[in-house]
Every structure is written in structure tokens, then in C-alpha cells.
Amino acid sequence: MPVKPGYARKIDIRRGAVEMIHGSGGRATAELIEQLFAEHFRNDWLDQGHDGAVMPPIVRPVAVSCDAHVVKPLFFPGGDIGRLAVCGTVNDVAMCGAKPLYLSASFILEEGFPLADLECIVCSMAEAAREARVAIVTGDTKVVERGKGDGVYISTSGIGEKLTDRTISGKNAQPGDKILVSGAIGEHGMTIMSLRENMTFGTTLESDCAPLADLVADVLAAAPDTHVLRDPTRGGLATTLNEIAGESGVGMMLEETAIPVSNAVRAACEFLGLDPLYVANEGKLIAIVPANEADAALAAMHANARGRDAAVIGTVTEAHPGFVEMRTPMGGVRTVDWLTGEQLPRIC
Amino acid sequence: MPVKPGYARKIDIRRGAVEMIHGSGGRATAELIEQLFAEHFRNDWLDQGHDGAVMPPIVRPVAVSCDAHVVKPLFFPGGDIGRLAVCGTVNDVAMCGAKPLYLSASFILEEGFPLADLECIVCSMAEAAREARVAIVTGDTKVVERGKGDGVYISTSGIGEKLTDRTISGKNAQPGDKILVSGAIGEHGMTIMSLRENMTFGTTLESDCAPLADLVADVLAAAPDTHVLRDPTRGGLATTLNEIAGESGVGMMLEETAIPVSNAVRAACEFLGLDPLYVANEGKLIAIVPANEADAALAAMHANARGRDAAVIGTVTEAHPGFVEMRTPMGGVRTVDWLTGEQLPRIC
Numbered sequence: 149m150p151v152k153p154g155y156a157r158k159i160d161i162r163r164g165a166v167e168m169i170h171g172s173g174g175r176a177t178a179e180l181i182e183q184l185f186a187e188h189f190r191n192d193w194l195d196q197g198h199d200g201a202v203m204p205p206i207v208r209p210v211a212v213s214c215d216a217h218v219v220k221p222l223f224f225p226g227g228d229i230g231r232l233a234v235c236g237t238v239n240d241v242a243m244c245g246a247k248p249l250y251l252s253a254s255f256i257l258e259e260g261f262p263l264a265d266l267e268c269i270v271c272s273m274a275e276a277a278r279e280a281r282v283a284i285v286t287g288d289t290k291v292v293e294r295g296k297g298d299g300v301y302i303s304t305s306g307i308g309e310k311l312t313d314r315t316i317s318g319k320n321a322q323p324g325d326k327i328l329v330s331g332a333i334g335e336h337g338m339t340i341m342s343l344r345e346n347m348t349f350g351t352t353l354e355s356d357c358a359p360l361a362d363l364v365a366d367v368l369a370a371a372p373d374t375h376v377l378r379d380p381t382r383g384g385l386a387t388t389l390n391e392i393a394g395e396s397g398v399g400m401m402l403e404e405t406a407i408p409v410s411n412a413v414r415a416a417c418e419f420l421g422l423d424p425l426y427v428a429n430e431g432k433l434i435a436i437v438p439a440n441e442a443d444a445a446l447a448a449m450h451a452n453a454r455g456r457d458a459a460v461i462g463t464v465t466e467a468h469p470g471f472v473e474m475r476t477p478m479g480g481v482r483t484v485d486w487l488t489g490e491q492l493p494r495i496c
Numbered sequence: 497m498p499v500k501p502g503y504a505r506k507i508d509i510r511r512g513a514v515e516m517i518h519g520s521g522g523r524a525t526a527e528l529i530e531q532l533f534a535e536h537f538r539n540d541w542l543d544q545g546h547d548g549a550v551m552p553p554i555v556r557p558v559a560v561s562c563d564a565h566v567v568k569p570l571f572f573p574g575g576d577i578g579r580l581a582v583c584g585t586v587n588d589v590a591m592c593g594a595k596p597l598y599l600s601a602s603f604i605l606e607e608g609f610p611l612a613d614l615e616c617i618v619c620s621m622a623e624a625a626r627e628a629r630v631a632i633v634t635g636d637t638k639v640v641e642r643g644k645g646d647g648v649y650i651s652t653s654g655i656g657e658k659l660t661d662r663t664i665s666g667k668n669a670q671p672g673d674k675i676l677v678s679g680a681i682g683e684h685g686m687t688i689m690s691l692r693e694n695m696t697f698g699t700t701l702e703s704d705c706a707p708l709a710d711l712v713a714d715v716l717a718a719a720p721d722t723h724v725l726r727d728p729t730r731g732g733l734a735t736t737l738n739e740i741a742g743e744s745g746v747g748m749m750l751e752e753t754a755i756p757v758s759n760a761v762r763a764a765c766e767f768l769g770l771d772p773l774y775v776a777n778e779g780k781l782i783a784i785v786p787a788n789e790a791d792a793a794l795a796a797m798h799a800n801a802r803g804r805d806a807a808v809i810g811t812v813t814e815a816h817p818g819f820v821e822m823r824t825p826m827g828g829v830r831t832v833d834w835l836t837g838e839q840l841p842r843i844c
Contacts, residue, residue, distance in 0.1 A: 171566075171842070173730020173776070174835030178739070196665065199588040199726070200561035202658060206554045213548035214653055216602035216638045218519075240547040252562035254651040256604070288651075290564045292842065296646040303602040303636075305562055305653030310550060317544065378547070382521020391526070428521070487522030494519070494640065 159183045164263040171257070171291025184267060185287055188274040193250070193285035201285035203250060206309050211248075213240035214305035220494040222269065222299050224339050226355030227430075229302055230272035232496060235359050235430055236381065237306040238280045242364040243377045243433065245316035246308035248280060253304050254288040258297035269300060280359030282306070308361075311368050320375040321396035325464040326442035328435045330363060330449050331356070331457040332408040333385050337427035338416045340495050345420065352412040356431035363454045367435055370448035376436035379429065381496055383487045386425040388434060389472045390486045402462035402474040402484065426487045428495045436464060507531050512611040519605070519639025532615060533635055536622040541598070541633035549633035551598060554657050559596075561588035562653035568842040570617070570647050572687055574703030575778075578620035580844055581650040583707050583778055584729065586628045590712040591725045591781065593664035594656035596628060601652050602636040606645035617648060628707030630654070656709075659716050668723040669744035673812040674790035676783045678711060678797050679704070679805040680756040681733050685775035685843050686764045693768065700760040704779030711781065711802045718796035719789035726782045729844055731835045734773040736782060737820045738834045750810035750822040750832065774835045776843045784812060 159179055169176040186194060193201040215236040222229045234251065241248040253273065257266070277284050335356040342353050360379065368374055376396075380388040385407070393400050409424045417424050431454060437445045442460055449455030462474075472484040507527055517524040534542060541549040563584040570577045582599065589596040601621065605614070625632050683704040690701050708727065716722055724744075728736035733755070741748050757772045765772050779802065785793045790808055797803030810822075820832040 168841045171730075172835060173843075174735050174774075177730070178834075196667075200559050200592040200594075200654075202592050202594070203558045203560065205556055206558055208553055210551045210554055210655070211548050212551065212598060212600055212655065213634050214600035214602050214651075215636045216604050216651060218604060218638045218640050244548040244550050246548075246550070250560060252560055252653045254562050254564035254602075254653075256564050256566060256649055256651075286561050288563045290566045290649075290842075292566050292646060292649075295643060298640060298644040301604055301638075301640075301649070303562075303564060303604075303651030303653075305600045305602075305651075306548075307558070307560065307655060319544075382519075382525070384521075387522050426522075486526075487520060493516045494638075495521075 161263045161267050166257045166259055166261040166263065166291055168259055168291055171289065177289065181289060184270055188270045189284040191283040193283055203285065209310040211241050211244035211246035211308040211310060213237055214303065215240060216301065216303045217496060218301050218494050219496050220298060221343055224343055224355055225353065226339060227357035228269055228272050229300060230269035231276045231357050232430060233302040233304045234273050234276035234280060235357050236496060237304040238282055238359045238361055239379045241306040241308040242361045243379055245312050245368060245377060246310045247365065248282045248306050248308040248361050250285045250307045251277065251282050251304050252286045253284055253302060256297055256301040257289065257291045258299055259291060259294045261299050266300065276359060280361055311365060312372065316374060316377050318376055318378060318392045318395040321392050321398050321436045321464045322375060323398055323464050323466040324439055325375055325436045326439050326460050327400060327462040327464065328445055328458060329385065329461050330433045330455040332410045333429055333432060334409060334413040334417065334424035334427035336430040337495050338413045341420060342416050347416060347419065353416060356429060358431035358454055360431065360433050360454060363433065363452045366448045366452050367445050371437045371441035371445035373441055374435055374437045378434045380432060380434055381428050381430060384426040384428055386484045387487045393472050394470050397469045399465040399468035400462055400472045401465050402472065404474050404476050406459050406461045408457045408459050425484060430496065509611045509615050514605045514607055514609040514611065514639055516607055516639055519637065525637060529637060532618055536618045537632040539631040541631055551633065557658040559589050559592035559594035559656040559658060561585055562651065563588060564649065564651045565844060566649050566842050567844050568646065569691055572691055572703055573701065574687060575705035576617055576620050577648060577650055578617035579624045579705050580778060581652045582621050582624035582628060583705050584844060585652040585654040586630055586707045586709055587727045589654040589656040590709045591727055593660050593716060593725060594658045595713065596630045596654050596656040596709050598633045598655045599625065599630050599652050600634045601632055601650060604645055604649040605637065605639045606647055607639060607642045609647050614648065624707060628709055659713060660720065662721065664722060664725050666724055666726060666740045666743040669740050669746050669784045669812045670723060671746055671812050671814040672787050673723055673784045674787050674808050675748060675810040675812065676793055676806060677733065677809050678781045678803040680758045681777055681780060682757060682761040682765065682772035682775035684778040686761045688843050689768060690764050695764065701764060704777060706779035706802055708779065708781050708802060711800050714796045714800050715783055715793050719785045719793035721789055722783055722785045724784035728777050728780060728782055730776050732774040732776055734832045735835045741820050742818050745817045747813040747816035748810055748820045749813050750820065752822050752824050754807050754809045756805045756807050773832060778844065
């Protein structure tokens with residue numbers, strides 16, 4: 149990229165910090181964008197250097213999603229707010245049964261935030277975007293005064309193209325369908341909680357934060373009649389299944405023993421009095437598929453590194469529409485309700 | 497919309513406030529979304545009720561833009577953060593020479609923020625979206641603790657389809673082109689500043705915050721060979737023209753007397769020691785068009801309510817590439833530099 153007149157001053161990323169002037173829209177803003185964001189996100193569209201980017205037509209149905217990210221702390225085992233901001237939105241687009249193509253990213257920076265930390269976050273976004281094969285095509289940066297933010301908040305929006313013409317929606321679960329989860333639950337949420345609580349056995353916990361676009365493509369290739377795809381983030385598996393049960397007007401019967409939970413997550417949950425069913429995931433998906441495609445969907449998940457520990461965890465029922473029930477190891481049945489309390493604020 | 501199981505509790509919007517639990521991802525989050533956001537934004541795509549929305553193919557080139565909005569105060573004459581969040585992004589998409597179609601909206605809410613104020617903002621977004629003929633198709637809501645935000649921050653992302661196959665870009669200004677501005681400058685920025693400074697003569701100031709998609713369509717119909725479209729927001733007219741001069745490798749010569757500035761903005765600028773050239777606009781655009789299309793572009797602007805006071809304010813030159821110069825009323829020439837200082841933080 150040629151040096152443009154007016155972009156001559158070099159920012160001291162190693163020792164510098166975000167200043168109010170970086171949000172002014174003037175030269176300092178341009179320098180920050182040019183030397184930090186454009187430097188790492190580099191792609192043909194972003195390099196158009198405009199407030200907007202222009203891409204080729206999207207000739208299949210278009211999927212759009214967005215997420216604001218306010219996770220605390222900003223850095224955690226398995227990722228950081230940057231990786232999360234890419235994966236969270238990529239996954240929401242993928243859950244429409246779509247291939248994510250483009251991301252936009254808006255940053256709200258707090259005055260005084262170290263530029264070196266910002267660079268780590270931006271690098272991490274760039275890496276996650278490469279992993280997910282999406283381009284960050286446009287962005288925006290605002291600065292707020294000390295005490296009006298918390299380091300950095302990142303909002304991302306994603307655009308993708310549908311991989312299938314069939315409807316994939318939370319309204320589409322049908323009695324008899326099998327419910328699959330792509331791996332062990334609760335890892336992202338318990339990683340964040342263990343950091344906040346300074347739990348020393350947290351060393352074995354790591355966020356599952358990962359892009360799931362490939363896994364979705366694999367599942368749809370194997371089980372083309374998939375009815376629902378959803379990633380159980382905030383509120384966890386229980387809340388997401390309750391939403392789907394409500395939207396589809398169906399019941400669900402889960403098998404508690406079939407739900408994969410790691411020993412580390414189980415131990416941390418017991419210590420903090422939490423239920424892994426309500427703890428956020430950032431690299432897991434729920435697929436609800438017709439019974440005759442369940443084996444194929446499960447095999448496709450097992451063949452993908454992101455679905456190695458996938459399992460069939462229950463069945464969609466006609467009985468008790470809107471309610472999720474679970475058979476316990478003792479053989480009893482209990483209702484799995486919505487998350488109602490303030491369990492885990494600022495988890496993503 | 498049918499009442500879904502689990503959505504039974506009515507939120508007290510008139511007297512209630514944002515609580516941490518509204519960001520938990522559980523029932524309270526769903527209630528807030530259902531009763532506040534979905535209620536006002538209602539459209540076929542949003543009503544899909546998913547983390548993502550699916551829309552028809554976009555068969556023309558796709559324009560994408562995004563903006564984070566942190567304006568302070570949240571409410572001001574002529575608009576509020578909601579109207580701004582819609583217009584800011586709609587306009588960035590339009591400046592690609594595109595018709596804006598869809599918006600996504602992410603909210604970062606501060607604990608304790610009155611729900612009644614949030615409803616005003618959401619209503620204002622809905623109204624601006626109707627005015628701009630875009631649909632808010634997907635959204636996200638996060639809550640941060642008291643003292644970690646400032647009421648509400650809104651990030652929007654917009655998607656549109658190109659109206660023309662020609663390139664419209666800040667790199668495309670060519671010597672001999674005419675520079676047009678669609679109306680009087682500095683109104684948004686001076687409205688915000690006068691509120692912050694408690695200036696009593698601020699009563700005549702009103703933000704120009706408005707969607708410009710129609711104006712862009714009119715200009716492109718009249719002047720199909722338009723080279724550059726840009727909205728001079730943060731940093732104002734001077735900063736935007738400097739950016740374009742840098743990107744295109746051209747010079748510019750402005751005529752100071754031709755630049756429209758209202759008496760109220762001029763007075764407020766003099767009082768606060770500011771230069772209107774550097775003050776943000778939220779309802780104005782710059783068009784740079786070949787000399788033979790300048791009259792047609794100007795007439796098209798004059799025929800649109802949003803361009804009534806449009807004017808030709810200068811010419812693109814070969815001399816002094818990267819620099820913007822201005823002929824003063826006295827006949828002298830001065831350089832119009834970038835905005836370098838921290839003039840107006842949190843203006844949008």
C-alpha cells in the first residue's frame with residue numbers, strides 16, 4: 149500500500165494507549181486505523197479504504213447476524229474478546245445453514261486502554277477470521293472517556309450465503325426428531341467464571357471458542373433435511389432448547405447421562421453451585437434432525453475435529469409443548485426450565 | 497404473533513430500568529427483546545426470531561458498512577442516538593453508490609438505564625428505518641455494570657445493493673471535477689456542542705441527522721458518472737476532503753464564500769472558537785462529479801428536500817496532490833489541513 153500524504157506519523161503501539169483524539173475522526177483516527185486495524189485485517193475489500201466496502205453479488209439467500217461483545221476479562225485461556233467477536237458472529241450466521249463470507253467490526257475503546265493489548269486483540273481477530281475463512285471488510289472505531297467503558301467492546305456483524313434451500317429455523321423442530329450436541333458443554337462459561345473467581349484448578353479449563361462454519365457444512369452435507377441448528381451461547385444448552393421448544397411448539401425429552409460434560413467443567417460447576425446446562429458455549433452447536441438422518445449427522449460431527457465428542461442427547465416430543473424435560477440417571481424426569489437468574493453476566 | 501410459552505411476564509417499561517439480568521441470555525433477555533425491540537422493529541425478517549435472519553439473494557454488487565455510536569448526550573434537537581445509529585450506517589452504505597436494504601443493531605446497555613428512555617431510542621430507530629426504507633433484521637443486547645458504559649451504545653451494520661456498475665470511491669476524484677456539498681455544514685456537531693456547553697442560543701440549532709439514500713439515488717440518476725460520494729461526519733468537511741485528496745492523489749481548491757453555513761452555526765462556532773469546516777454533519781454529502789455533470793448533480797440536489805441548499809464549493813486540481821486549499825473572501829489562499837486536535841469527542 150502506498151504511503152498516503154497525511155499518514156506519516158508512526159504510532160507507538162508498544163508503549164502507547166488509546167487517547168480521546170483517536171476517536172476524533174481526524175488524523176489520529178486515520179493513523180490508528182491504518183497502522184493497527186488495516187495492517188492486520190488486510191484484504192481486498194477493506195483496502196478499498198472507504199467507510200463502506202463493495203463486494204460481489206450474493207446469488208443465494210443471504211444470512212445476516214450481529215453480536216455485541218463485552219466479555220470480562222478480555223483475555224482468557226482459549227481466546228480473547230477478539231476471537232470471540234469473530235467466532236460468535238460467524239457461528240450465528242452458520243446456524244442459519246449458511247456459509248459466512250464477510251464481517252464488519254465496530255470498536256468502542258476506553259481512553260487509556262493499552263495499544264499493545266488492542267493489537268493482540270486485533271491479531272486474534274485476524275487469525276480467527278482466517279480460520280473461519282471470512283474477510284473483515286469494514287469497521288469503525290470510537291473512543292469513550294475513562295470510566296465510560298471497560299477496555300474494549302467489539303460489535304461484529306456477519307453476512308453469509310445459505311448452503312441449502314431448505315428452511316433451518318428454531319420453529320422447525322418436529323416430534324420424533326433427534327437432538328444432537330456437537331461436544332462437551334459449559335467450557336467457555338466456566339473458563340470465564342473460574343478466572344473471575346480466581347479458582348486455581350481453572351488451569352485445566354479452556355474456552356471452546358471456535359468457528360463452526362465447517363462443521364455446519366459437514367452436517368448439512370450428511371443430513372440435508374436438518375430442521376434446526378443453533379449455538380447454545382448465553383444461557384447455555386437449557387435456555388437454547390427452551391427457546392426452540394417454545395418457537396416450534398414441541399416438547400423435548402433429554403437423557404442426562406448422554407449430555408457430554410468434561411470433568412473439569414463438572415468440578416468447577418459443583419464448586420460454584422452452577423448447572424452446566426445453563427453455562428455458555430462458544431464452539432458447540434445443537435442440531436435437530438429427523439430420526440432417519442441422526443446417525444449420518446452424528447458421524448459427520450465425529451469426523452470433524454470440532455465435533456469429536458458429539459452425542460445424541462434427546463428426542464423432540466409431541467407431549468408438553470414448550471417444555472424441556474430430562475430423564476435423570478436415577479430414572480426420574482425433571483423439567484429443565486429457562487435460565488431465570490443472573491447467572492453469568494458479561495460472559496460474551 | 498402468538499404468545500409463546502415462557503414469554504408471559506410483562507416488563508414495566510414506564511418505570512423500569514435495565515438490570516444485569518437483561519443481559520444474561522435467559523428469560524429476562526428474551527422478554528426485553530420480545531416486548532421492546534421486536535415490538536417496534538417488527539418486520540418479516542426480524543420476526544424469524546433467530547440469532548440471524550435470512551433474506552433473498554442480492555443480485556447486484558453488495559455494499560456493507562458499520563458504525564459504533566457513542567454520542568453524548570443521547571437526546572438532542574433533531575434526533576437521538578437511535579436516529580443517528582440508523583442514519584449513520586444507512587448513509588455510509590449509500591455513499592458506496594448503493595441502496596441500503598437491511599440493518600443489524602447491537603445494543604450495549606448500562607445497568608440502571610431507564611427502559612422508558614430505551615423505548616424512545618428504539619422508537620426513533622424504527623421511525624428512521626421507515627424513513628430510509630430499510631429493515632432492522634437482526635440484533636443483539638448486552639448489559640454492562642453501572643460505570644462501565646454511558647447509558648447506551650449502539651452499533652449498526654448496513655447492507656445494500658449497488659445502484660450503478662461504475663466505481664464510486666474516494667480514490668476516484670480526478671482533476672477538473674467539481675466538488676458539491678448537499679447543504680449547510682456543521683449543524684450536527686454544533687448542536688451537540690451547544691448542549692454540552694449549555695449555550696442558551698442553542699435553541700436555533702438542530703442536528704441535520706437524516707438518511708440520504710434517496711438523495712444519492714437522485715444524484716446518480718442525474719450524474720451517472722459521479723466519481724466520489726462521501727458524508728462528512730466526524731472531522732467535518734475539511735477532514736473528509738483531505739482523505740479523498742490523499743486517496744485520489746489530487747489537490748483541491750475550495751471557494752470559502754461558496755460553502756453554505758447557517759448563521760446559527762457560524763455564531764456558535766465563533767463563540768466556541770471552532771471552525772465549521774471541522775464540525776460533524778449527519779445529513780449532508782459531498783459529491784465529486786465531472787465538470788460536465790456538475791449542473792445536473794446540483795439541480796438534482798436542489799430538487800430533493802435534503803439538498804435544498806446544495807452548492808458547488810470547489811474544483812479538483814492536479815497541483816499539490818494530497819492537499820486541500822481554499823480561496824478566502826479576501827482573495828488569499830490557505831491550506832485546509834486535517835483535523836489534528838481533539839475537537840469534538842463523542843459527537844456520533
